[in-house]
Amino acid sequence: MELLLQVLISGILIGGVYALISIGLTLLFGVVDIVNFAHGEFVMIGMYASYWTWVYTGADPILTLVVSIPVMFLVGVIIQKYLFTHIMKAPALTQIFLTVGLQMVLQNGALMIFGSNTRSIAFSWREETLKAGGIIIPVNMLVAFSLSFILAGVLFVFLSKTDIGKAMKAARLDRETAMLMGINTNKVFYIAAGIAAALTGAAGTAISTFQYIQPLSGAHFGLMAYIVVILGGLGNLKGAVVGGLLLGIAESFGIQYISANSGLLMAFLLFIVVLVIKPKGLFSAKEAV
Amino acid sequence: SSKNGDVKEVVVGVLYPTSGSLARLGGAALKAVELAAEDINEAGGIKSLGGAKVKLEIVDPGEKPETAKSATERVIQNKKVSAITGDYNSSLSLVTSEVAERAKVPFVTASVSDTLTSRGMKYIFQVSPKGSMFGESQVKFAKEYIVDKLGKKPKVAIVFEETSYGTSTSEGLKKTAEKMGLDVALYEPYSANFADASPLVNKIKSSGAEILFPVSYLQDAILIQKTIKKFDVDIITVGGGAGYLMPEFIGELGEAGEGVLSVASWNMDVNKNGVKDINKRYKEKNGEFITEHSGEAYSAMWTIAHAIEKAASADPEKIKEALATLKLEEGTPGNIMPGGDIEFDKTGWNKNVHPVIIQWQNGIPATIYPAEDAKSEFKH
Amino acid sequence: MLNVEGLHVSYGSIKALQGVSIALSQGECVAIVGSNGAGKTTLLKTICGLLKPNKGRVEFEGKSLVGKMAYDIANMAVAHVPEGRRVFTEMSVLDNLIMGSYVKEAKAHRRESLEYVFSLFPRLAERKDQLAGTMSGGEQQMLAVARGLMLKPKLLILDEPSSGLSPLIVEQMYEKLGEIHKTTDMAMLVVEQNVPIALSIADRGYVLENGSIHVSGTSDELMVDPEVKAAYLGFH
């Protein structure tokens, strides 16, 4: 029973991380309509941003958000302005093509600048745990998990309650008509891409509290984020959170009760089963923000 | 002869991955090869060729068979190499060796897979121990020092990353463990590069094992060890090399890493001539101590130099002949592999080599087993 | 208030407009009629900044619109109800209307504007939470017009607003447009296939054919123009 609970909690915590990395992607994917295969690399840049901030200031990683968020916002705006703008109307495949190129540039750029060494941020609560009975909860995972809820909540309110949030959606659905409404669509896309990147950077910061930083640290997360976003329903924040949790739980249970190499397999099979039943993901577009 | 007198330099192709997931160790190994080439040239180059210098042609084989193939072709066809070395990763070496075999260029590798020298090839030479030997050493050591000496229950857990290296070395682990009467409570591969080690550690914990044999690359190794500590799992780790031997491992774990054990195909303090000096110079240059693959890479490069020396020719065919009958005795520069002389059997494997066991002591991997190679003692 | 002079527009090698000039003063309602492909939509899109002219002038309240982005022009209180409805399909009716009042001035009056368009089109009030894309064609057309009105425009540009609407709705909508025309000083530029109804509210009209103005005059003049009658009015 205790083991079961522990397995569940471990799964939920990992799921929270999957949700966290998916929030920025679901925004970019859902609003700017860009298939960004370099998403994991945005996570990686966020991790390095936190790392270097920590190196120079010694700040607690949570405080490094003050740097990683604006830095990544800028990165998002720049990439939107100089790259994504050119391919927004292009077929998904063209976008994949470009962003795979971008992924190579970022991964190998990081390798050239930072080297292949693995780095990490040291801080007081890194190794701390909460214990309840026999159940163990690593604090850093809990922080990452909580952050995913906070960011999803803030983004939800932003998108569904503010004019600019709605304008993002309008601009995606019909650029020309959005312009007729007085919406500066380019600006809206810059902001959306900036926020998406900033959220992803924040995810990178959270992840750097328990993972290790090197140029390929984001690669694995990129794919997981895609799976989560699709599982949850494209552009749906609730879906991203629920989807992330489900995958994490499936992985944890797969590892414990089937075999240690079945975690991802179970998560992927769950994904396929859900999509066979609900071809538009857990939460269909109707409920999307 | 006058013909050989014209040779001013001998070109050796070097294929260590410096991009992708293999970049960390590949880059480190490449540095060691460069150091070896420097040492060789400083020591007068190839004397039988009138002091010809060794010239390295470096090419990145990437992380895929396809890129490895193309890189090998590139260096062999376009650079007129006399021999090649590199890859450290067995999957890449499998491809490189095929290309080398067909092009009739000798390939000296430090990769560990048993398969490499089991295919009847004539141009491959493996200076390193075979993968299957690692598990044997780990278990033998654990039996002697932990089960028998410390009186631990013989319940063990074997977890290994589901990669070429992980699966090939784990076979030896399991076989030997069963042979030695250890109770294997858990024997499972896991998917490498996990987001979090908790599920795996939950599983290790619930298996009730007291000795853990993990085969992992760096990030997984660190996460497993950290999570073991967080989850209060009382278990002794005898790692399977790779991640368990890297400077970052101890850097991250600090105190928690002290006392962790691991198998290694080579270590910076093995009981061999010149090792200390190599480590010192390597560290001066690269800011970190020299790790197992780099040590082997260094040795492989010297092995090639000796073979060229013996062949007194830059001709690949003659160098291959020389390698087949080469015998680098104890004390010869570059013979730093544990296990006496470097000498290849019919399959091309360095038949005297064996792995060692290290323990992290004072932030340094100290060789503790077998006794002939060790300078330090097992501490508990 | 609106002055278009000598406008030339082309799509690649296709010349869609060849020297079109029209004028519109405050509070005036002008209809533009003409057959398919005459260039009506092209003209409207150019005024609104969605297309760039090769030559010619477009001025609104004395300021040139040429080279301005469509959203800047919307900010000058020019609303465009595009051909083919173009509602934001995956957004609710209400959010569509909110987008209609995105520009600063309109946003300030959003609440009143909503009440106003809901009174004009009660169906939209009933369906304010439905996704616009699932509305029937006619309902979407109402939404598009309402969305245009949300901008509180000085100039309202309508591209075939009656297309796909049932006669009753067309009648009602033109009644409302007529009312707006009478009670406010909003200027209107209407492109229509349904010539009689367009001319029924318009003060003046232009007939556009093959990219240039063919005939122009007051609505009454056009109604009796034999050529116009033959092409657009008579039926059997």
Place this chain on the structure above:
Amino acid sequence: MSMQVEKSYKSIEKVDTNTIESSDLQQSAPFLERISHPKMYVPLIGLLLLSIAPLMVNQYYQNILNSIVLFAIAGVSWNIFGGYARQISLGHAVFFGIGAYTSTLLLTKFGISPWIGMFVGGLLSVLVGYIMGLSLMRLRGHYFAISTIVFSQVLLLIFTKYRQFTGGAEGLSVPFADSFWMLQFSNKLPYFYIFLVFLIGILLLVRKIENSRLGYYMIAMGQDDQAAKAVGINIPRVKHIALAISAFTMSIVGTLYAQYMYFIEPVAVFDIPLSVEFAMISIIGGLGTVMGPVIGAVIMKPFIEIAISITNFLGFESVGGINYFLYGIILVIVVIVLPNGLIRPITRGYNKLLSVLPGGKSK
């Protein structure tokens, strides 16, 4: 709607064969006349040049040529399902992998020739494609694309996991031989010509499909499946057929790859980058065109070698990652400059060439 046409609906008698089937006429024209038209002789000359190209270069360039031709076949295969039918699969490595594994396992375990193995693999791929089709058929757009990725990851994990059957992550080595029957040669040239024959074969197949009802149905379905249904197209069936053909041919490429590389492992033959590469080759050349993927392969495959040459030239060969960094930059630039692929500009140039060549003005 215009009334000038005095023909009424459903009067099939009067047919203007000339404007309809000019290619029929060509076929009946005498050989000499046909061959003197640049439309015929240019491809023939091109083919001839291509077939002697590898004879003039060393093994390194031969290797590049071989992989161009091999990946051209893969691109063309992918294009059947991804380009014509517009089912954006990012999991086609599944079939490549099955082809590679089936023939290699049959060869290593039972000594069965890859010539046979490739068909067994092809049939297996068709079966797996059918299952994939059944489960993913209802998905569209991004949902479909990402699901195909996940599907391929599942196969990757399974092939890694059941290592008693597949050799697991350690991979499989193809036992060395030098015989046509075992599809293995110590020299690279025979591979080239075999690949070339396969390429020509699949190009002819695709042309045939393009000019058939199936081809029209595939394209129509790819454009708008609702409208396609409304004109009587059985969507699941067309999808399954398109996928079956694509899977079968892709599987053959997998076998050829294994025989050429002598070594396969799950990551090398099932992972995402490979699937993405197939798709890229098609799109850079031109989606849904016969020759597009060939052009795509000709351009894409040497990219990395070019990048390496540049770094070597600059003396940066030991800077880790620089090759792929450059490669990435080249990709990004290519996409931004040519977002719609190269087929259109190239076709335009080609047609211009045809029209100025002797014999070209006659038409």
Place this chain on the structure above:
Amino acid sequence: MLEVKNITKRFRGLLAVNDLSFHVNKGEILGVIGPNGAGKSTTFNLITGVYKPDNGEVLLNGENISHLTSDIVCKKGLSRTFQVTRPFGDMTVIQNVMVGAFLKTSQLRNAKREAMQMVEFVGLADKANSVARTLSIIDQRRLEFARSLATDPSLLLLDECLAGLNNREVEEAIELIWKVKASGVTLVVIEHVMKVINAISDRVVVLNFGSKLKEGLPKEVMSDPIVIEAYLGKGFAQHA
């Protein structure tokens, strides 16, 4: 020939079609009118298998087709156009129509010949090799008409095929529809342009809120006060 029996379709609580019944006789043209959102297009979608009815059934020549998918319905001789046009955008006009023609032949040559005729018939011959995406909406409607005809249907459903045409063009289009009818095709036509409905329909069904409001001869229907109230509007007489 076609019988619609008590069909109902709900979208999340919205009754789009409510217990609707009507029939179509062989050889006639049935006009379908009704206010926007009355459920006309949805009814077409229910007949052609795009949606499945929640209740009721659709019989084609006595056979229940309500559970069939659109492609099978089409093979049974029932073809339709879409209110919002759906051409195969990247294909040329002739290729679009060939796709329709392939229903009855598998020969490229026959399909091409058949398609060419249809393209000429609807007056698109000069644009036969234009890519469909670049056509104007009106031309796209023509194209859809041709594509539907190419499937050689016995029953053809037209959803606002004539919207956006000017008078002259409407007249031409009506003649086309007559010709189609003359060749033995039964038609069901949704239009908001009363002149068209008047001119071509043998009978008219009026829908309102998903149900049948009225059915009868065009003259009867259009003078019916209920229909005027719900759909035509008082001003109708003036403009007609």
